Amino acid sequence: MKPEEKRDEIIPKAVYNVHKIIMDRAEDFLLYDNLGNEYIDFTGSIGVLNVGNANKEVAKAIKEQVDKFTHACFHTYMHTPYIELMEKLVKITPGQFDKMGILLNSGAEAVENAMKIARHYTERSGILTFDYAFHGRTISTLSLTSKVNPYKKGFGPFLPEVYRVPYPYCFRGEKDFQSEKECADYYIKILEEHFIKYFDPETIAAVIIEPLIGEGGFVAAPLEYLKKLREITKKYGILLIVDEIQSGFCRTGTMFYWEQTGLDYDMITLGKSIAGGLPLSAVIGKKELMENIQEGGLGGTFGGNPVSCVAALSAIKFMEKNELWNNAKLIGERVIERLSEIKTKSKYIADIRGKGAMIGIEFVKDKRTKEPFKEFVSKLISKSREKGLLLISCGVYGNVIRTLMPLTISNKYLDKALDILVSLIMEVEKEYE
Numbered sequence: 405m406k407p408e409e410k411r412d413e414i415i416p417k418a419v420y421n422v423h424k425i426i427m428d429r430a431e432d433f434l435l436y437d438n439l440g441n442e443y444i445d446f447t448g449s450i451g452v453l454n455v456g457n458a459n460k461e462v463a464k465a466i467k468e469q470v471d472k473f474t475h476a477c478f479h480t481y482m483h484t485p486y487i488e489l490m491e492k493l494v495k496i497t498p499g500q501f502d503k504m505g506i507l508l509n510s511g512a513e514a515v516e517n518a519m520k521i522a523r524h525y526t527e528r529s530g531i532l533t534f535d536y537a538f539h540g541r542t543i544s545t546l547s548l549t550s551k552v553n554p555y556k557k558g559f560g561p562f563l564p565e566v567y568r569v570p571y572p573y574c575f576r577g578e579k580d581f582q583s584e585k586e587c588a589d590y591y592i593k594i595l596e597e598h599f600i601k602y603f604d605p606e607t608i609a610a611v612i613i614e615p616l617i618g619e620g621g622f623v624a625a626p627l628e629y630l631k632k633l634r635e636i637t638k639k640y641g642i643l644l645i646v647d648e649i650q651s652g653f654c655r656t657g658t659m660f661y662w663e664q665t666g667l668d669y670d671m672i673t674l675g676k677s678i679a680g681g682l683p684l685s686a687v688i689g690k691k692e693l694m695e696n697i698q699e700g701g702l703g704g705t706f707g708g709n710p711v712s713c714v715a716a717l718s719a720i721k722f723m724e725k726n727e728l729w730n731n732a733k734l735i736g737e738r739v740i741e742r743l744s745e746i747k748t749k750s751k752y753i754a755d756i757r758g759k760g761a762m763i764g765i766e767f768v769k770d771k772r773t774k775e776p777f778k779e780f781v782s783k784l785i786s787k788s789r790e791k792g793l794l795l796i797s798c799g800v801y802g803n804v805i806r807t808l809m810p811l812t813i814s815n816k817y818l819d820k821a822l823d824i825l826v827s828l829i830m831e832v833e834k835e836y837e
């Protein structure tokens with residue numbers, strides 16, 4: 405029996421595969437399946453591979469650590485990889501204030517812990533989230549996540565005391581905004597109305613925001629909105645949690661996207677590309693919040709596993725040494741340049757947006773009505789795979805192509821991938837004429 409057939413017998417379809425191929429090995433931004441086919445990876449396995457797959461320096465660090473010891477639960481006895489990594493993370497995360505942090509296994513677990521810390525410190529229970537948000541798949545993070553099918557359908561009831569407000573997704577707003585400022589003002593007004601109509605801001609422990617939405621469609625909130633949001637959180641004693649699990653680690657042209665806002669925050673959640681492909685996540689926050697919790701109140705068996713920690717130290721060193729944030733800027737500029745060439749000709753590309761190499765291309769059936777065109781994106785993904793390019797979509801409506809390629813991709817292969825993408829967009833367009 406072929407592995408893909410065996411898979412169908414013993415692994416449920418709920419554990420979805422975007423690409424029904426079996427991976428054999430990877431070389432940085434290239435991937436080879438078990439039939440020997442080569443693919444350029446624009447998915448980064450959902451934003452995890454900013455330093456490339458099987459990065460040689462990360463692999464070396466892992467091998468060395470594995471020969472020393474593979475596990476040390478930090479609650480039983482300490483190890484220096486955890487401490488050294490935290491020393492690095494508190495240094496490279498935005499903000500000049502005193503910080504502390506904890507290590508965990510997954511993005512969802514980081515978000516869960518940030519919620520716990522916020523509730524503990526504020527002695528409030530409410531959490532404010534946004535539509536289009538994605539913060540994970542555990543019951544409490546699902547309560548924050550926005551897309552119903554497939555993420556939430558059938559899994560309720562969800563956490564009480566979670567309140568949701570509209571995200572300033574200006575392109576898909578209720579009206580055509582003439583400027584980002586107009587969009588920001590409009591959505592701030594809606595937020596303030598929620599405080600009158602639906603809930604008391606003084607019961608809210610924290611607001612959690614993806615400053616650049618990932619799963620929900622690659623949408624950056626206007627800076628003006630974030631500034632006002634920060635003022636509002638301060639006014640009501642609400643903590644601000646910035647979720648950079650997808651946008652972090654050089655993807656947007658800086659080590660973290662929040663740096664570009666110049667704003668203050670209380671906690672930041674990190675994951676995905678943190679450890680060059682190994683499972684690890686973190687919550688970094690203001691010292692007074694983190695230190696407020698009783699001894700033993702946070703943690704878990706595997707959080708801060710030493711192999712993951714050395715992988716993270718090595719991945720971050722690689723990012724800094726190669727100034728990977730600059731690669732992100734150059735990649736993003738090239739993607740935008742190539743796609744903009746066909747945007748005006750295209751009937752269905754309605755928006756190209758993003759920061760650095762975190763670019764979203766939104767497809768609609770009609771540029772006036774902006775009706776999402778998911779089928780177009782699905783066709784594009786399967787046809788691209790046949791030509792050797794692995795793509796992935798996002799968006800609550802599944803109508804956005806997102807770029808999450810390793811930031812190590814060479815110009816030659818970036819151009820090859822963009823040639824495939826651009827020519828296939830025009831080819832699929834013809835099918836709808």
Ligand SMILES: Cc1ncc(COP(=O)(O)O)c(C=O)c1O
Pocket residue numbers: 450510511512513515538539540541614618619647648649650651675676
């Ligand atoms: C912004 C954001 N937060 C949280 C998560 C959850 O991370 P994980 O899948 O590692 O639990 C994701 C995953 O896509 C994410 O993009």
